[in-house]
Amino acid sequence: MKVLFHINEPDFWPRVIINVSNFLRDVGPGRASVEVVANGAGVLAYSLDKQDVIKQMEELHGQGVAFIACRNALKMHGISEQALPSFVTVVPAGITEIVEKQALGYAYIKP
Amino acid sequence: MKVLFHINEPDFWPRVIINVSNFLRDVGPGRASVEVVANGAGVLAYSLDKQDVIKQMEELHGQGVAFIACRNALKMHGISEQALPSFVTVVPAGITEIVEKQALGYAYIKP
Amino acid sequence: MKVLFHINEPDFWPRVIINVSNFLRDVGPGRASVEVVANGAGVLAYSLDKQDVIKQMEELHGQGVAFIACRNALKMHGISEQALPSFVTVVPAGITEIVEKQALGYAYIKP
Numbered sequence: 001m002k003v004l005f006h007i008n009e010p011d012f013w014p015r016v017i018i019n020v021s022n023f024l025r026d027v028g029p030g031r032a033s034v035e036v037v038a039n040g041a042g043v044l045a046y047s048l049d050k051q052d053v054i055k056q057m058e059e060l061h062g063q064g065v066a067f068i069a070c071r072n073a074l075k076m077h078g079i080s081e082q083a084l085p086s087f088v089t090v091v092p093a094g095i096t097e098i099v100e101k102q103a104l105g106y107a108y109i110k111p
Numbered sequence: 112m113k114v115l116f117h118i119n120e121p122d123f124w125p126r127v128i129i130n131v132s133n134f135l136r137d138v139g140p141g142r143a144s145v146e147v148v149a150n151g152a153g154v155l156a157y158s159l160d161k162q163d164v165i166k167q168m169e170e171l172h173g174q175g176v177a178f179i180a181c182r183n184a185l186k187m188h189g190i191s192e193q194a195l196p197s198f199v200t201v202v203p204a205g206i207t208e209i210v211e212k213q214a215l216g217y218a219y220i221k222p
Numbered sequence: 223m224k225v226l227f228h229i230n231e232p233d234f235w236p237r238v239i240i241n242v243s244n245f246l247r248d249v250g251p252g253r254a255s256v257e258v259v260a261n262g263a264g265v266l267a268y269s270l271d272k273q274d275v276i277k278q279m280e281e282l283h284g285q286g287v288a289f290i291a292c293r294n295a296l297k298m299h300g301i302s303e304q305a306l307p308s309f310v311t312v313v314p315a316g317i318t319e320i321v322e323k324q325a326l327g328y329a330y331i332k333p
Contacts, residue, residue, distance in 0.1 A: 001210050001211075001214070002210075003206070003210045006331070006332070008237065008333060015119065015151055018151075018187075019151075019206050020206075022181075022204050022206060023204060023207055023210070025204075026203055026206070026207045027204075027207060040237055070244075072240075092248055093244050093245055093247075093248035093249075095225070095244060095245040095248070096223075096245055096248045098329065098331055099223050099224075099254075100223075102329035102330070103223070103327075103329065105214075107209060107210040107213035107214065107219070108213070108219055108329070108330055108331070109209055109210075109219070110117070110221045112318075112325070114321045126230065126262055129262075129294075130261070130262075131317075133292075133294045133317060134315055134317040134318055134321070137314055137315035137317070218320065218321040218325065218330070219324070219330055220228070220320055220321075220330070221228070221332045222230060222262070
């Protein structure tokens with residue numbers, strides 16, 4: 001199973017974390033490719049000092065979940081790529097990433 | 112045609128109902144498989160005493176629309192499965208249901 | 223690449239415009255089929271006198287982006303089809319348009 005979660009609202013990170021966690025627990029370890037793509041204001045959570053959310057992302061990353069940031073969004077919000085947590089991968093354009101992953105058979109979910 | 116509607120906000124039920132109704136009227140009877148998957152706070156409408164929304168769901172169910180509730184969300188909101196309307200089907204994890212249906216060719220719509 | 227953007231909230235037009243613009247700049251001219259489908263209150267932007275948004279849509283339309291309005295939504299909001307900008311195409315039901323385009327391989331994005 002392959003699934004991409006799209007987030008562009010900072011307040012929606014808790015529900016994304018819960019959705020991803022429940023999904024991984026439901027399907028079991030190693031059964032799914034999971035990617036979270038943040039664009040727009042969704043990238044803010046990567047830079048803010050919200051240690052609880054970052055820690056939850058880190059745990060999910062340890063289970064294989066990819067966390068993506070859109071470079072356009074980082075620039076728009078004045079976030080330095082050097083300031084991002086090490087588990088975050090930056091792509092040139094979040095929308096292109098979402099389009100390409102769906103073309104590869106990823107389900108799209110907007111929590 | 113196959114289509115899945117995803118709802119995780121209680122306030123969005125009226126637009127989901129309208130979207131599904133317009134779609135069914137547009138394509139005609141028996142032409143589409145339609146499923147509505149509620150997770151997060153979207154499941155609240157199944158339990159609240161909102162008789163007008165429940166009645167609209169019931170009418171759509173009579174036209175073949177499946178209404179799904181995520182068990183994780185029911186637990187999180189303290190909703191007993193026994194209290195649900197009889198036309199609601201409970202699945203272990205709403206996200207898994209959404210992923211599987213997209214893999215089967217269902218279009219995904221987030222109203 | 224083929225991608226459909228779905229908008230049903232009038233306030234989300236700026237982010238749709240930015241998402242589409244960044245995507246087109248990222249992939250380069252003539253590399254993608256892009257369609258924006260507005261239903262619900264998303265159609266309001268086509269009728270309001272918001273000249274800046276309409277102008278941005280017009281520029282994107284010049285780059286090949288299709289702008290679609292749902293007839294059900296136009297009726298619900300009392301918008302005359304004659305009052306729409308000339309670059310807007312009206313379809314009988316926005317949801318059917320979204321379902322059909324996904325069946326044709328379009329990625330779905332809800333900004």
